[in-house]
Amino acid sequence: MGSKSTTNTKRADALRSIEAIEQAAAECLGRNPEASLSEIARAAGVGRVTLYAHFTSRAEVVDAAMSRAIDRGDEALDAVDLTGDPLLALARYVAAGWYLVDQARSLLVAAQKELSAGRIHELHSGPAARVETLVARGRAEGAFRTDLPIAWLVNVLHTVMHSAAEEIRAGRLTSDRAADHITATVLAAFTPPGQPVPETGGGA
Secondary structure, three states: OHHHHHHHHHHHHHHHHHHHHHHHHHHHHHHOOOOOHHHHHHHHOOOHHHHHHHOOOHHHHHHHHHHHHHHHHHHHHOOOOOOOOHHHHHHHHHHHHHHHHHHOHHHHHHHHHHOOHHHHHHHOHHHHHHHHHHHHHHHHOOOOOOOOOHHHHHHHHHHHHHHHHHHHHOOOOOHHHHHHHHHHHHHHHHOOOOOOOOOOOOOO
8 A cells, every 4th residue: 555655656746747847848948949958957846867767858858848838829729719700710810829839939949959840740730620620611611712732721821920930030020010911921822813812900
């Protein structure tokens, strides 16, 4: 009985350490993509030995931090109303999704250095599925083009979002204007050929 209790305590301690490391990694890398594992361990209140007991490499720490950020972002996107006019729904998604990308700019830089493009794509599969559903509905209602694959259109949206983060980092764009730029660009890309591109100010 005592042995089982001790095992459960150790397991609970391990889970707390992992949670603390993931949170610290998200915060540290969110401020500085070059943050060291020593910094992350200190922020988590654990030693490097403990960190390496749970994560064997920097890539694993970055992966865990990115997964955590995307999971929490996905929860926030659950609250976005994607019903009604597909154009307005897309604009609402961009506004909410861009805010999350903006918050995780530095973390994404760290992920791009440590993780493969395939892994980053895999981590984004949850948000991507949400947009795929919206794009499919928009196509069925005649709001979005049907001559290009849904997966391509979704990739265009997320690529433009991440490009906006690069532009902000380079000082060529400000965060407060990014959502409008993204929405205008994506609506132009999604509009069926021959149809006028919707205005983005005030409406979508």
